[in-house]
Amino acid sequence: xxxxxxxxxxxxxxxxxxxxxxxxxxxxxxxxxxxxxxxxxxxxxxxxxxxxxxxxxxxxxxxxxxxxxxxxxxxxxxxxxxxxxxxxxxxxxxxxxxxxxxxxxxxxxxxxxxxxxxxxxxxxxxxxxxxxxxxxxxxxxxxxxxxxxxxxxxxxxxxxxxxxxxxxxxxxxxxxxxxxxxxxxxxxxxxxxxxxxxxxxxxxxxxxxxxxxxxxxxxxxxxxxxxxxxxxxxxxxxxxxxxxxxxxxxxxxxxxxxxxxxxxxxxxxxxxxxxxxxxxxxxxxxxxxxxxxxxxxxxxxxxxxxxxxxxxxxxxxxxxxxxxxxxxxxxxxxxxxxxxxxxxxxxxxxxxxxxxxxxxxxxxxxxxxxxxxxxxxxxxxxxxxxxxxxxxxxxxxxxxxxxxxxxxxxxxxxxxxxxxxxxxxxxxxxxxxxxxxxxxxxxxxxxxxxxxxxxxxxxxxxxxxxxxxxxxxxxxxxxxxxxxxxxxxxxx
Amino acid sequence: xxxxxxxxxxxxxxxxxxxxxxxxxxxxxxxxxxxxxxxxxxxxxxxxxxxxxxxxxxxxxxxxxxxxxxxxxxxxxxxxxxxxxxxxxxxxxxxxxxxxxxxxxxxxxxxxxxxxxxxxxxxxxxxxxxxxxxxxxxxxxxxxxxxxxxxxxxxxxxxxxxxxxxxxxxxxxxxxxxxxxxxxxxxxxxxxxxxxxxxxxxxxxxxxxxxxxxxxxxxxxxxxxxxxxxxxxxxxxxxxxxxxxxxxxxxxxxxxxxxxxxxxxxxxxxxxxxxxxxxxxxxxxxxxxxxxxxxxxxxxxxxxxxxxxxxxxxxxxxxxxxxxxxxxxxxxxxxxxxxxxxxxxxxxxxxxxxxxxxxxxxxxxxxxxxxxxxxxxxxxxxxxxxxxxxxxxxxxxxxx
Numbered sequence: 001x002x003x004x005x006x007x008x009x010x011x012x013x014x015x016x017x018x019x020x021x022x023x024x025x026x027x028x029x030x031x032x033x034x035x036x037x038x039x040x041x042x043x044x045x046x047x048x049x050x051x052x053x054x055x056x057x058x059x060x061x062x063x064x065x066x067x068x069x070x071x072x073x074x075x076x077x078x079x080x081x082x083x084x085x086x087x088x089x090x091x092x093x094x095x096x097x098x099x100x101x102x103x104x105x106x107x108x109x110x111x112x113x114x115x116x117x118x119x120x121x122x123x124x125x126x127x128x129x130x131x132x133x134x135x136x137x138x139x140x141x142x143x144x145x146x147x148x149x150x151x152x153x154x155x156x157x158x159x160x161x162x163x164x165x166x167x168x169x170x171x172x173x174x175x176x177x178x179x180x181x182x183x184x185x186x187x188x189x190x191x192x193x194x195x196x197x198x199x200x201x202x203x204x205x206x207x208x209x210x211x212x213x214x215x216x217x218x219x220x221x222x223x224x225x226x227x228x229x230x231x232x233x234x235x236x237x238x239x240x241x242x243x244x245x246x247x248x249x250x251x252x253x254x255x256x257x258x259x260x261x262x263x264x265x266x267x268x269x270x271x272x273x274x275x276x277x278x279x280x281x282x283x284x285x286x287x288x289x290x291x292x293x294x295x296x297x298x299x300x301x302x303x304x305x306x307x308x309x310x311x312x313x314x315x316x317x318x319x320x321x322x323x324x325x326x327x328x329x330x331x332x333x334x335x336x337x338x339x340x341x342x343x344x345x346x347x348x349x350x351x352x353x354x355x356x357x358x359x360x361x362x363x364x365x366x367x368x369x370x371x372x373x374x375x376x377x378x379x380x381x382x383x384x385x386x387x388x389x390x391x392x393x394x395x396x397x398x399x400x401x402x403x404x405x406x407x408x409x410x411x412x413x414x415x416x417x418x419x420x421x422x423x424x425x426x427x428x429x430x431x432x433x434x435x436x437x438x439x440x441x442x443x444x445x446x447x448x449x450x451x452x453x454x455x456x457x458x459x460x461x462x463x464x465x466x467x468x469x470x471x472x473x474x475x476x477x478x479x480x481x482x483x484x485x486x487x488x489x490x491x492x
Numbered sequence: 493x494x495x496x497x498x499x500x501x502x503x504x505x506x507x508x509x510x511x512x513x514x515x516x517x518x519x520x521x522x523x524x525x526x527x528x529x530x531x532x533x534x535x536x537x538x539x540x541x542x543x544x545x546x547x548x549x550x551x552x553x554x555x556x557x558x559x560x561x562x563x564x565x566x567x568x569x570x571x572x573x574x575x576x577x578x579x580x581x582x583x584x585x586x587x588x589x590x591x592x593x594x595x596x597x598x599x600x601x602x603x604x605x606x607x608x609x610x611x612x613x614x615x616x617x618x619x620x621x622x623x624x625x626x627x628x629x630x631x632x633x634x635x636x637x638x639x640x641x642x643x644x645x646x647x648x649x650x651x652x653x654x655x656x657x658x659x660x661x662x663x664x665x666x667x668x669x670x671x672x673x674x675x676x677x678x679x680x681x682x683x684x685x686x687x688x689x690x691x692x693x694x695x696x697x698x699x700x701x702x703x704x705x706x707x708x709x710x711x712x713x714x715x716x717x718x719x720x721x722x723x724x725x726x727x728x729x730x731x732x733x734x735x736x737x738x739x740x741x742x743x744x745x746x747x748x749x750x751x752x753x754x755x756x757x758x759x760x761x762x763x764x765x766x767x768x769x770x771x772x773x774x775x776x777x778x779x780x781x782x783x784x785x786x787x788x789x790x791x792x793x794x795x796x797x798x799x800x801x802x803x804x805x806x807x808x809x810x811x812x813x814x815x816x817x818x819x820x821x822x823x824x825x826x827x828x829x830x831x832x833x834x835x836x837x838x839x840x841x842x843x844x845x846x847x848x849x850x851x852x853x854x855x856x857x858x859x860x861x862x863x864x865x866x867x868x869x870x871x872x873x874x875x876x877x878x879x880x881x882x883x884x885x886x887x888x889x890x891x892x
Contacts, residue, residue, distance in 0.1 A: 344615055348620045356629065364630055381626075413638035417638075424698075453649065475629065
């Protein structure tokens with residue numbers, strides 16, 4: 001068996017920033033955006049490239065929490081929060097993968113995601129096991145820039161393996177060319193872009209077709225038999241021009257998700273692929289191409305096994321869960337581009353004791369509780385002595401994963417006293433299916449979304465941001481399961 | 493069952509500073525204010541004090557750590573001063589330590605003093621404080637109003653109470669305390685409030701509004717205790733003695749098991765049961781004349797009446813609306829205004845509660861004096877409903 005795609009997943013944040021809201025707020029300064037329609041995805045304040053990567057991987061891996069088959073993780077992004085510290089290591093802990101997993105951070109160009117896919121195919125062919133490729137981006141843009149409207153936040157994940165392949169890898173090609181359409185120096189936050197016409201004509205228009213032709217040739221597939229052509233771009237009709245130049249049928253051009261999500265950067269080709277795979281039929285050919293640092297292209301063929309695979313929620317599920325956000329200042333504030341008054345409670349030191357964090361990493365990052373083997377009672381955090389009234393047992397707890405279990409709200413409140421980036425601050429006691437109780441924060445909630453009895457699911461999020469030392473810490477939060485059906489305008 | 497401390501220790505004297513936003517006073521000034529009144533009431537000199545227990549909660553603001561702040565502020569004669577900290581129940585803990593020392597015969601006369609200087613922190617409400625290195629990594633950056641507000645959501649669901657009715661009942665809790673506080677010259681808040689004011693106040697933590705939350709105050713309170721025979725030898729008559737002092741502390745069951753339903757305070761029920769047994773009380777609703785309970789939030793007071801057995805299960809809403817705990821009701825509660833209006837200088841609050849019981853039992857409560865009370869109960873809660881320290885103390889006339 002040769003390696004191919006065995007699973008796919010995605011993540012699109014719940015908030016969708018209205019482009020009209022942005023255009024109207026900036027109309028005095030940038031009237032050229034007055035006609036912009038639709039929405040772009042917008043990460044909550046407690047989301048970053050790591051949390052979105054975890055969400056996409058969970059969408060791909062499904063509800064089971066036995067993940068021993070994953071032997072390697074490649075985390076691909078141009079916006080990883082840590083420049084020094086293995087970001088993929090955080091993801092592995094959150095997914096409770098085994099310690100023996102190989103984990104790697106990659107990035108530097110949007111095409112790195114396809115490079116990671118090709119690399120994962122090679123790895124699986126050489127060493128077996130399954131590889132997990134996750135691409136994710138959370139890019140900062142200048143206020144009143146076209147990127148602010150064009151970009152979106154999101155993540156996508158693929159598992160690569162050799163059993164139950166849903167899309168065979170037929171071949172791929174890479175061209176490495178230092179064509180600088182945009183750049184960002186180390187330490188800088190925002191990309192700098194060169195003129196669009198030059199990028200279209202001299203860059204994408206000339207380098208793209210060469211990579212695509214090479215990939216098709218290696219795959220032994222005619223351009224005309226491509227059923228789904230995936231090419232992420234923020235340039236209007238660039239995908240169609242490229243398809244035409246390569247001999248690919250116009251009807252094969254995949255939806256760029258520009259109207260709802262925007263262009264998510266490194267993950268975007270895989271995000272579009274996740275959307276395509278939701279409806280692809282056995283025997284169809286898919287071509288993914290990505291421009292950046294040259295160009296990448298890979299060719300896939302869908303197998304009958306596609307019909308047996310469903311992501312936990314999928315692009316369609318995430319799209320349905322969206323809530324339009326019309327507060328432009330919320331967007332700026334969440335990205336720390338607008339400093340809002342915090343009050344004295346915002347001065348609290350959020351220093352993280354790294355030794356404590358390490359000692360309890362399974363509980364904090366993996367949401368692993370302790371289950372008493374004698375009584376079955378679940379304890380979070382795990383403890384040496386169980387609470388069982390009148391008969392405290394010692395050293396009887398075994399690891400018990402809670403992240404994929406649903407819970408029910410026992411009690412809650414929403415307060416406006418503490419400093420919180422998305423007030424009101426909502427938290428309460430959550431009782432888990434199969435036992436366990438945690439007093440935890442709610443996220444992705446508007447006022448009125450939580451009540452006693454509300455069913456919730458877990459989401460890996462930023463817990464606190466230590467601005468004094470520049471450190472982000474993570475934990476799990478609860479979000480209502482029913483929010484998936486909510487498509488009404490933001491109540492926040 | 494231990495034989496307990498019933499009638500073994502008497503109150504020799506008490507003092508309490510004016511509570512409130514005491515911009516004029518340092519923590520040392522507040523201590524002196526309470527100490528002077530207590531010493532004058534006891535009629536003793538500093539050399540007669542054998543030991544001291546000192547309650548203060550926030551050590552990073554106000555007075556600082558250890559026993560020295562009290563020893564130095566009051567120029568005590570080099571007696572042992574032990575700092576006691578047990579969240580908002582620290583004042584009751586200081587009393588317990590002093591009473592136990594006297595009951596044991598280790599001391600003839602002991603003093604317990606609590607103080608908190610919160611208004612130099614710059615915060616409205618309680619300041620943010622540190623809780624170790626592990627808890628902040630998973631636990632919400634929670635504030636007290638939302639921790640206690642959760643009682644309301646769970647209580648409402650358990651007893652199927654109409655949210656509007658519950659909101660009205662807890663409004664009555666605060667209206668009653670404001671009416672009482674208005675008669676207390678030492679209280680932080682001394683104005684009556686209307687139901688409309690309470691119901692329309694801004695929300696602090698759903699469903700609690702501004703008037704559902706106790707004041708955060710500066711203040712100090714002190715009690716001097718001794719054995720009854722010593723009190724009599726010092727010329728005291730009509731003694732007020734301790735009938736029971738019980739403390740129950742959470743062990744994680746509420747917070748970490750799935751059994752507690754979130755609608756009551758588990759430790760309060762345990763402390764109350766033990767206190768009634770120690771005091772020999774079999775029918776609390778009939779035998780307890782009056783209470784000072786830990787009304788940090790109106791909902792806390794409401795569920796506490798059920799926890800103390802003064803309301804039946806699910807009946808506190810109706811009891812409050814019917815005025816059972818008003819000053820002229822069956823079992824008056826917060827006759828001095830409570831935490832709500834007398835104020836809540838954390839380390840002093842447990843002693844302030846005892847102060848009102850003492851004044852009432854001695855017939856010295858002025859315009860708010862109740863008719864012939866015999867038994868008073870104080871309930872002092874520290875922490876939050878799901879994880880806390882709860883003290884229930886019972887005092888009364890000697891021999892009752």
